Amino acid sequence: MTMDGTHVAPEPAPQPGKFPVSVGWTQAAIAISSVMVLKTPMNLKMNIEMHGPLLIDFENRAFSWSTPLEHFPIDAVHTGLETIAGGPGAPPLFELPGKDLDSLLWQIGLNSFDGKPAFWLSPGERYRLTRWPNLTQHSHDMSQVKMIAVLGNAYVSTEELAKYTAVPLTEAQRLINALSLMRILSRSAEAPAAVVVPETAAAKRQSLFGRLRKRLGRTDG
Amino acid sequence: MSPGLHTKPAVVKAASGLLTDMQGASASLTYAALLTDDGFDVARLPGETDGTRFAGMASSMQALGDAVTHELKIGASEYIIIASGKGHVVQLRVPGQELVLSALFDNDATVGHALAVTRTFAQKMAELLA
Amino acid sequence: MAEHVILFTGPMGAGKTTSIQSLSEIEVVRTEANNSERHVVDKETTTVALDYGEILVDRDEKVRLYGIPGQQRFNFMWAILKKRAKGMILLVNSDAPDPIAEMIFFLDEFRELYDRGGVVIGITRADVVSGPSLDDFAEALERTNPGLLIPVFTVDPRDRDQMVNVLLALIANIEMRAMFGMITEAETA
Numbered sequence: 001m002t003m004d005g006t007h008v009a010p011e012p013a014p015q016p017g018k019f020p021v022s023v024g025w026t027q028a029a030i031a032i033s034s035v036m037v038l039k040t041p042m043n044l045k046m047n048i049e050m051h052g053p054l055l056i057d058f059e060n061r062a063f064s065w066s067t068p069l070e071h072f073p074i075d076a077v078h079t080g081l082e083t084i085a086g087g088p089g090a091p092p093l094f095e096l097p098g099k100d101l102d103s104l105l106w107q108i109g110l111n112s113f114d115g116k117p118a119f120w121l122s123p124g125e126r127y128r129l130t131r132w133p134n135l136t137q138h139s140h141d142m143s144q145v146k147m148i149a150v151l152g153n154a155y156v157s158t159e160e161l162a163k164y165t166a167v168p169l170t171e172a173q174r175l176i177n178a179l180s181l182m183r184i185l186s187r188s189a190e191a192p193a194a195v196v197v198p199e200t201a202a203a204k205r206q207s208l209f210g211r212l213r214k215r216l217g218r219t220d221g
Numbered sequence: 222m223s224p225g226l227h228t229k230p231a232v233v234k235a236a237s238g239l240l241t242d243m244q245g246a247s248a249s250l251t252y253a254a255l256l257t258d259d260g261f262d263v264a265r266l267p268g269e270t271d272g273t274r275f276a277g278m279a280s281s282m283q284a285l286g287d288a289v290t291h292e293l294k295i296g297a298s299e300y301i302i303i304a305s306g307k308g309h310v311v312q313l314r315v316p317g318q319e320l321v322l323s324a325l326f327d328n329d330a331t332v333g334h335a336l337a338v339t340r341t342f343a344q345k346m347a348e349l350l351a
Numbered sequence: 352m353a354e355h356v357i358l359f360t361g362p363m364g365a366g367k368t369t370s371i372q373s374l375s376e377i378e379v380v381r382t383e384a385n386n387s388e389r390h391v392v393d394k395e396t397t398t399v400a401l402d403y404g405e406i407l408v409d410r411d412e413k414v415r416l417y418g419i420p421g422q423q424r425f426n427f428m429w430a431i432l433k434k435r436a437k438g439m440i441l442l443v444n445s446d447a448p449d450p451i452a453e454m455i456f457f458l459d460e461f462r463e464l465y466d467r468g469g470v471v472i473g474i475t476r477a478d479v480v481s482g483p484s485l486d487d488f489a490e491a492l493e494r495t496n497p498g499l500l501i502p503v504f505t506v507d508p509r510d511r512d513q514m515v516n517v518l519l520a521l522i523a524n525i526e527m528r529a530m531f532g533m534i535t536e537a538e539t540a
Contacts (some may be wrong), residue, residue: 132488132502134522136513145516149523152500154531158441164530197532208355211408211524225387258384260424277424281400284382288400292380319385319469 001076023078029112031081032056033120036183041086041118049077050151060085062098069099070139072107085122106138110153111127112139117158118177126155126191127176131184137146141221143167147175151185154194164196176191226320227261235349236264239281243342249330250338251308255346256280274347279312279323300336309341357521358400358436360461361431362453363421365442366475366508368402371416373514375404382420401428405474414481414518430462438525439464440517442508445476445482446452451491458496465499466535470526473506473517 028046035042036058044056051073052066067073084093112118127150146165150156156164162172179185213219226232236255244250244266254265254272260280262272286298300313308330310321322343326335359367372379378529382400386392402418417432417496419425439461454472466471474488483491488503500518506513 001446041417129500132500132504134485134504135502136504136506136516140516142519145523146527149520149527150531152502152524153527153533154437160470194531196530207526208408208414209519209526211412212414212522213405213519215406215408216519220514227387257387257389258399259386260384260399269540273424274427277399278427280384281382281420281425281428284384284399288380298527319387 003109019176024076025074025078025108025112026114026123027078027081029108029177030119032108033118033181035083043084043086045082045084046078047080047082048073049079051076055105056101057093057096057098058101060096061100061101062094062096063101063104063211064098066092069103069107072111074111100134100137102134103137103184106133106178110141110174112181113173113177115173117173118180121176121180121187124157124187125187125189126157126160126193127151127180128155128186128188129179129184130186133179133182133184140216143171143221144175145221147172148179148210151179155188155191156194160193204206225257225261226318227257227263231293232350233264235268236346237268239269239342239346239349240264240266242345243324243338246342246351247326247330247334247338248336249308249327250326251325253322253324254279255315256321256323258283263320275323279321282323283314284319298340302332302336304332309335311335313343315343315350318347318350320346320350326346354415355438355522356417356436357459357518358464359418359442359476360439360440360457361421361442362444362447362457363368364394364447365421365444366473367421367442368398370440370442370473370506370508370514370517371402371404371418372493373509373511374406374416374518375506376407377405379404382484391444399425401432421501426460432468433461433463436464436468436520439469439470440473441523442473442475442506445477445483446480450474450482451488454488454497455491458492458501468534469528470501471517471521471524472501472503473508474503475506475508477505478507497525523533 031044035044041059043058046054048054055064132148132152143165147161147167150161150164158172158176159169162169223318240253243253254259254275255263256276257263258280260277262276265272282301286301290296295312303310303340308325308327310325312321314321322339324339353436358372359371361367368381380403382398383396384399386394386397398418398420399431404416406414419429419432441454443450447453485503485505492501494501502524504517506517508514
């Protein structure tokens, strides 16, 4: 009832609706990162629309999927997720050795969280590699090689990483997410900013890497 | 393809004998070795020395000589001479075998003499193994 | 002419000569002799002095690729070739009798190349045989050389694309090591 007494129809009840939700690789990455740290061994089965099921055996660091990673579907929609008990005595999820899990984690890590920090990372951290990824097995570009080389030699934040290698922040973040999901990244809230040797920073402008990659036909990234 | 001439007692014996004869033919011979193409010591004179390292080096020299003549497109490398203040090393292949004869002569010998002796005995070695 | 020398090391049969051939823009200078120890390593020939290849970066700049002879009796060549190099690609074949020991041995022998520049390790024939896993190699490295973070990749030395990835990773790593002050000898470009 308004102040002058005119009768007004009540507001309609909210309609239930379908909201665009990214039930895609971000969910998968969250599930994977949670399952990987469980004390009881657990494996994953993911049902993915228009693709066969993706099976992950964490203990054997392997996965099985009919879709080859060269055709990784960035926008795949996940329709279901199932955790399956692993460990000794449990029947194998698929015939071993399967495919190397790191290659899958690389793709998932790069293609989840839409260029923003993975939810398990904290602000104000610096990162450093504990192990290089096996680059001959993961499709990568030259910016990623540069970033990995930085991370292999210093503790850097995502912003610093982007600055040192002149790549967009989102690309640096995607790489950090991927390496973190692969569990080859050390995180530190206390590590100070890395010290850069001044004359080599200038020499970067004449970087052999830059010239050699062009000569060898790697103009990607 | 040589199946390890350095492992064959008959070959080692023949090689040692040949080097002794070579010493007899040239008073200025100071050191000599027979080695496989891939750097294994077959026999050396004096016999008590450890020829392992020299065998490796001589085979590297031989292969580098071949690489140089190949690069310059001048045919096969025939012999290699290293001249120093105290003597000459002369080195060449045993014809038809995967063996190299390498010999050090002191400066009493001319390079020509050193080369002639080394050639002669490389040929003799080839005949022994034929 | 600016030049950068990369040394390929590792045991006989790891694929050093092959990998240089994959990368080199010139016909590779080889110094092969017939192998008289077929029972030890089943290869017809073996490198007895060095391999040499080149990549011409531009008119005034070259990357020189040198391969050592892998057998110990040629270690005098290792001393000669070590001096010139700024970085190293250490190849080990998965089907060697003890690939991890080989990796550690050559890393020790050529440690100054790590200190002066950088190293990348390539495990060859990993797809052909089931030898130690990459994790095994990485763990052995961490155990024997704690704090050295050396890239370890599987690689097919016949595959040019893979070898390019290995070489570029090495150069990137050397440049970043220099940038963050991890190189002990000043490198003069």
